[in-house]
Amino acid sequence: MTIIEIPAGWPVDESAARAVQQELRGRLVRDEEGPGAGEGHVTGLDVAYDDERDLVVAAAVVLDARTLRVVQEATAVGRVSFPYVPGLLAFREIPTVLAALDRLTVDPGLLVCDGYGLAHPRRFGLASHLGVLTGRSSIGVAKNPFTFTYEQPGSARGDFAPLLAGGEEVGRALRTRAGVKPVFVSVGHRVSLANACAHTLHLTPRYRLPETTRHADSLCRRALNEALGEE
DNA sequence: GCGACAG
DNA sequence: ATCTTGTCGC
Numbered sequence: 549m550t551i552i553e554i555p556a557g558w559p560v561d562e563s564a565a566r567a568v569q570q571e572l573r574g575r576l577v578r579d580e581e582g583p584g585a586g587e588g589h590v591t592g593l594d595v596a597y598d599d600e601r602d603l604v605v606a607a608a609v610v611l612d613a614r615t616l617r618v619v620q621e622a623t624a625v626g627r628v629s630f631p632y633v634p635g636l637l638a639f640r641e642i643p644t645v646l647a648a649l650d651r652l653t654v655d656p657g658l659l660v661c662d663g664y665g666l667a668h669p670r671r672f673g674l675a676s677h678l679g680v681l682t683g684r685s686s687i688g689v690a691k692n693p694f695t696f697t698y699e700q701p702g703s704a705r706g707d708f709a710p711l712l713a714g715g716e717e718v719g720r721a722l723r724t725r726a727g728v729k730p731v732f733v734s735v736g737h738r739v740s741l742a743n744a745c746a747h748t749l750h751l752t753p754r755y756r757l758p759e760t761t762r763h764a765d766s767l768c769r770r771a772l773n774e775a776l777g778e779e
Numbered sequence: 780g781c782g783a784c785a786g
Numbered sequence: 787a788t789c790t791t792g793t794c795g796c
Contacts, residue, residue: 594786595786595787596787596788597786597787597788598788599787599788632785632786632787633784634783634784634785634786635784635785637785637786640786640787641786661785662785662786663785663786664785667785668785669784673785674785674786688785690785690786691785691786692784692785692786693785694783694784694785695783695784695785732785
């Protein structure tokens with residue numbers, strides 16, 4: 549089993565990580581609509597951890613956006629590259645996620661991350677970070693509202709309410725299943741918020757969470773168990 | 780100062 | 787994220 553190296557110069561403390569966010573934030577593109585929902589490929593990304601052995605396993609699963617069928621899967625194993633600090637999640641998983649993406653031989657299309665993009669203390673969460681580093685369109689779909697506030701959206705699938713940081717709309721609480729807790733959608737890079745929500749609805753014909761996330765989640769858990777077995 | 784806080 | 791069985795319900 550190959551273990552991905554943490555890149556030289558990777559931030560070693562919180563202030564260094566925040567400086568990297570500030571620099572990369574300048575490269576964020578917000579004036580593009582992004583690819584249409586249901587067109588081309590969509591790629592789900594997720595990671596699983598074994599803090600005991602300091603391992604992180606990333607999975608990238610490419611789906612055909614129209615049929616939601618799996619087109620290709622890739623995984624990578626790395627060392628945990630940063631402690632979990634709210635607001636600095638990206639530094640914990642990005643080297644391994646990039647390695648998994650690099651192993652794909654097909655176009656990933658839109659990147660769908662487990663977490664946030666612009667809905668972030670400094671408006672640069674995991675989805676934005678990954679989008680800027682790859683140059684691709686990306687969105688974040690999170691299971692929890694983090695520190696943000698929102699009013700309950702209507703109970704029908706597709707209903708939404710703004711996710712607010714003070715008075716600023718940083719994302720949306722979007723109902724993907726009638727009567728079920730909403731998911732929290734935000735823009736990553738090179739996509740509009742309305743389009744990010746349209747993609748999220750296309751990816752949730754049956755469950756609360758996007759098919760991309762569900763596939764990537766199960767794959768990285770399986771890959772983690774295999775990695776532990778080889779050890 | 781204390782608590783909350785994506786995964 | 788992760789520790790973790792059965793169980794209630796469609």
